[in-house]
Amino acid sequence: MSGLVLAHQIAAILRQSGFQALLVGGCVRDRLLGIQPKDFDLVTDAVPHQVLSLFPKAQPVGAHFGVVLVPGDHGEHVEVATFRSEGEYSDGRRPDEVSFVPQPDIDARRRDFTINGLFEDPFTGQIIDFVGGQADLKARLIRAIGDPPKRFHEDHLRLLRAARFASRLSFQIESYTLAAIRQDAHQISRISPERIRDELIRILIEGHARAGIELLDETGLLAYILPDVKAFQGVQQPPEYHPEGDVWIHVLLMLEGLRIPSRTLALGVLLHDVGKPLTFRVAERIRFDGHAEVGAQIARRILTNLRFSNDDVEQVVSLVANHMKFKDVERMRLSTLKRFLRLPHFDEHLELHRLDCLASNGNTHTYKFMLAKQAEFGTELLRLPRLLTGDDLIQAGYQPGPWFGIALKAVENAQLEGSVNTREQALSLAQLVLERQVH
Numbered sequence: 001m002s003g004l005v006l007a008h009q010i011a012a013i014l015r016q017s018g019f020q021a022l023l024v025g026g027c028v029r030d031r032l033l034g035i036q037p038k039d040f041d042l043v044t045d046a047v048p049h050q051v052l053s054l055f056p057k058a059q060p061v062g063a064h065f066g067v068v069l070v071p072g073d074h075g076e077h078v079e080v081a082t083f084r085s086e087g088e089y090s091d092g093r094r095p096d097e098v099s100f101v102p103q104p105d106i107d108a109r110r111r112d113f114t115i116n117g118l119f120e121d122p123f124t125g126q127i128i129d130f131v132g133g134q135a136d137l138k139a140r141l142i143r144a145i146g147d148p149p150k151r152f153h154e155d156h157l158r159l160l161r162a163a164r165f166a167s168r169l170s171f172q173i174e175s176y177t178l179a180a181i182r183q184d185a186h187q188i189s190r191i192s193p194e195r196i197r198d199e200l201i202r203i204l205i206e207g208h209a210r211a212g213i214e215l216l217d218e219t220g221l222l223a224y225i226l227p228d229v230k231a232f233q234g235v236q237q238p239p240e241y242h243p244e245g246d247v248w249i250h251v252l253l254m255l256e257g258l259r260i261p262s263r264t265l266a267l268g269v270l271l272h273d274v275g276k277p278l279t280f281r282v283a284e285r286i287r288f289d290g291h292a293e294v295g296a297q298i299a300r301r302i303l304t305n306l307r308f309s310n311d312d313v314e315q316v317v318s319l320v321a322n323h324m325k326f327k328d329v330e331r332m333r334l335s336t337l338k339r340f341l342r343l344p345h346f347d348e349h350l351e352l353h354r355l356d357c358l359a360s361n362g363n364t365h366t367y368k369f370m371l372a373k374q375a376e377f378g379t380e381l382l383r384l385p386r387l388l389t390g391d392d393l394i395q396a397g398y399q400p401g402p403w404f405g406i407a408l409k410a411v412e413n414a415q416l417e418g419s420v421n422t423r424e425q426a427l428s429l430a431q432l433v434l435e436r437q438v439h
Contacts, residue, residue, distance in 0.1 A: 004027075007027075020083075028119065045101075046080075067079055083102065142162050160188060166211075213255060251359075267308075267319075272323045275293070275294035299320045384415055389408075
């Protein structure tokens, strides 16, 4: 069952029980724009306990705010919220007081942007617009409902949401709304890292990453949430390798090339050169010695502070740390090349490199070389079965010690090179290495 069908069923039950029921927010906006909505939300004059009594499987997810989650039978769900008005926001996140109201017009005026304040009758398709949202959709504008500074003082995350909606929909931010964002940009620092993280990821993966990051800069938000990225601006690069311009332009071009990326690839693209501002120096030409290693440390700090998962942090740090290795692949030993190819999610390393090339000198020779090597080796040759373990060396009469790791790595190198293929050959090589260390 689709979310829309479930929303219709819920609305029908609410209306049969004497309550109002209207589609609201993003699903109405997206349908009017010809975009398939991901979620469907309803609003009603039924208060939470009445909604819960009508839908036994429903769960209150924000009862204080009048929000109930009604599940379907196949994993889909619909949020049902009670019409409400809100008091002051003393913490810049949530209202101190909520009052349930009987009509949708009051509910519409407490929402963030006009294009998100539209209602739709789920049965007739009639649009109910108290805030001028339809006109702003036609004009392709993001406009705060009511007084822009007040809307942003209520919930500082709306500063970021304005930029996200504008970039995702290719809309402009209305002038008074934009001025209010710039004036209050510093307030974004009061928002929890988790909420900033979630909005940032949406900006990066919803299809308009370059526009989103440029808009964060234009609004003044970038300097507060990603100062290390803001620092890209004006950091010149050697023109023989980077004719496109400074680090900022280079990264923007890469972001523009993203197509439905994973969050780790998008973050890797954004942060792959984050070590350049700190390592910039001019010798016979502009150099960024060790910028990948420095950048990996900075990326770890940024992502850890934004509360990304350990898996996401490790993958992005790996993307940043390894992105310069592609320049050496045609000179690598076979074992080193195979180790590089079997990095976790190597497809992301490869795609980051492709975008890096296209956003600089345009030479994709190395990218094509690695594609060919990937096809040549295949999964089986890259992930060979282990021929020898430390236990095998102990059974052969050796005492455990630091040389075990050296011997086992020598065996693995030889196996990847193709010169060792059996356990007996592996043991002979390990014994040779260990004997040399002893003597």
